[in-house]
Amino acid sequence: MGTRNGPHRAALLAGAIALGAASALTGVTPAFAAPVDVAGGSLDWGFKASFRAYVSTGNGNPPIATSNGATRNADGTFDFPATGGTYDAAAGTATVSYGGTVVFSYPAHLFEITVSNPTLVVDGDGIGSLKADVDLAAQNGGTDQHLDQAEIATLVTTAPTVTDGDVSFNALAATLTASGASAFAGFYPAGTALDPVTASASASGEGPTDPTDPTDPGNGGGGSAAQTVTAAVSGGALTLASAGSAVALSAAMPGQTATGNLNAVTVSDLRGTSAGWDLVGQVTEFTAAGGAVIPAANLGWTPSAQVATSALVAANGAKNAVTAGAPVAPGTGLGSSRTLCSAETGSSLGSATCGAALNLGIPESSAAGEYSAVLTLTLA
Template structure:
C-alpha cells in the first residue's frame, strides 16, 4: 500500500542561502568638471555575475527555470546579469553617491528546497568607502525564511570618492562579504569571502552628462483622423542606458505600467545606437538625438481587440526604455490631437474598473491510499497514483513545482523494499478555464524506472514562470519492482507530495 500525504515539508537538516556582493578592485572613474551641487542620477547600468560557482550549481538543478531575470534585469551571454539605473543622487564635490538600480534575479532549486530572490542593488559611496546594498529574500522548506531590504551585504574597495559631474564608472571591481550579509544568509558564505566582480556606470546632471529626454512632434495638432504621418525628434536620450538597448517610440493612450502594457499602443518603433533604419527601427545618435516618423490614425483596434478612439481619449507619442526595462528616466509623453476632437456625435465611452485580489497556490489529492496488486518476487506491481490537482490563483505567473519522494517499504515481519524500487511515469494536463483566460502550461516530470526511482525527490509536474496560472491535474503510473530477495508479506510506504 502506498499512502499519499499532500503539503508536508521535508525535514532534512539543511539550510540553503546565497549572497551577492559587489566589490571594487580598481579605482572608480569620474568624468566631467567639478561641481559643488548634488545632482540626480539620470542613467546607467550595473553588470554583475553574483558568484560563478553558485550559478553553475543552481543551473544544474530542477528549477523551472533555475535562474530567471525580470523587472528590467537581463541575463547576459556569459551568465552575468545587467540591472538598469532607476535613479539616485551624486554629490560632485564630495563624490558621495547612492546609485540605485532596478530588476530582480531569482535562483530556484526546488529539490534542494530553496528559492533566493535578489533585487534592486544600490552602490553607496561615502567618506572614501563604498558598499553594496540589496533586497534579498530566501524561501526554504527546511528553515525559517529570510527577508532583508537594502541591507549592506558587501564592502567595496573603492579607491576613493569619484568627484565631478557626468559619468562615473567602475570596471571589474572586487567585493568582500560583510558580517551583516553573512548573518542574513545564516553563514552560507563566510565573512570576508570574495565574490564575483561588478562593473557599473551612472550619470549625474550637469557637466558632460546627458540632458533630460525631450521630444518634439510635427505636426502635433489638427491631424486628419483617417490617417497621418508625424515626425518625432528626440534629444537628451542616453544611448548607453540599459546596456545600450535603446528606447521605444510609440503612439497611443497613457496607461498604467505602459512599459509592459504595449498591447494598447497603435504603433511602436525601436530606436537604438546599433539599428539600421527600417519601417520598424531607427537610429539613436551618439549625442542622444534621433529623428523618425510614425504612421498614425485617430481610431484603431489594439492587440487586445479593444477599440481605441484618440478623438475621445487623449493619445500621446510615448518614449520609454526598450525591452521591458524598469528604468523610467527615458519616459516622455507628448500629446497629439486630431481635427474634430471632442465634436463627434456617434460614440460614448464609460471607464469600467475592477479589483482582482489574487488567490492562493493550493494542492489537492483525490485519495489517500493506493493498493498495488500482489505479485511474486522479481515482478513489477503497477497501479495509478491518485490525481493531484494544483490551482495557481495568485495572478503572478511566478511558476511552481510539485515533487514527490517515498519512504522505504516495510512489512510487519521486518521485511524492507528500498524506496528506489518504486518508479513512476508522470502525466499532466491543464484544466480548461471556463472564463476564457489564457491557459497556463504544465510539464510532466521525467520517467523514473524501478531501481532508480523515488528514494530521492523527483518532479511529478512543473509549470514555468510566465505561464503557471490556472488549474492543472497531475498523475502517474506507479511501478514497484519487487526484488527476488524480498520476504513475503504486506508492505507499506508513505509517498509525500510537496508543492512549492
C-alpha cells in the same frame, strides 16, 4: 483612453512629413504649425506589472489606491487625465502634464509609495522621459524621500498617431532610472524594463469627434451612454489538492511488479505572477511487520499532466502550460526526489492536473507480507 526583489524594499520621435504643392509655383515658403496648448488627453501606465501583483497581496487598506483624477484600467494599469502642456506634431516634441495620484501600500513590509502628477517630455530625438512626484514612506527606519517631478523612467519614442491634429503615443518602451530606483525603495535596479507608456494629447477637451457619434449635430437623433466598469484583481495562492490519500497496488510475488495509479493532484497557480512551479515526489522505504523492507528506489512512476480546461478567455496572450516529469524505472526510482510535473515561468497561470502510473519492483529476496510506505509530494 484606457488602456517583487526583496519583500522589505519597497518615445517619442514624431516624424511628420508634409505633403503639399511645390512652393516654386507661388514663391511662398510653406508654413509650419506652431505648438498647441493641451486641453485634453490621458496617460496610461502601470509602473511594473510584477510590482502591482506583489503589492496586491499585501495588507494595505487598500493595497493600491487611486485618487485626484487617476483611475484604474481593466488591465490593472492606471489612467491619468491631461492637465496642461504643449505639443507639436510636426516637430515631434511634447511636454504634457497629467494629474492624479496612485498609492502603493504594504504596511507588513514597511513601505508606502505615492506616485502623482506624471509628465511626459519628448524632445523629438527618439528619447523621452517620464517624470512624476514620488513620496516614499519607509516604515522600517529607512530614509523617507520626497521627489518633485523626478525623472523616473526614460522612454524610447516612436512617431505618434495624428488624428485631426490630436496626437497619441502608443506602447512606448520605458526603463527605470537611478532616481526612480531610489524612489521605489530599491525594489528594482536602474535599467529595469517597466510597463510601456501610452499617452494622448489634444487641443480640445474632448478630442476629435467620431463621425458616427450621436452627439454630432448632423445626426438626426438617438443617443448613447457609456459606463466605465472597473475590477480590482488581487493575487491568490499557489495550492496543491489531492483526490485521495491512499493507493493500493496490485498483489505481486517476488520478482514481479506491483502496479497502481497515483491519486490525481491539482495544482492551482492563482498568484497572478506566472512565476512557475515544480511538483516533486519522494517515497520512504516500504516496510512490513517483522521488519521486512523493500527499498524506496524500487518504486518507479510514469507521470502524466494536463491543463485544466476553462471556458474563460485569456487576455494578452497569457497561457497555461504544464509538463509531465520523466518516467523513472523501478530500481532507480523515488528513493530520491523526482519531478511529477512542472510549469515554466510565464506559463503557470491557472490550474493543472498531474498523475502517475506506479510500478513497485518486488525483489526476489522479499519476504511475504503487506508492505507500506509514504509518498510525499512537494510543491514549490
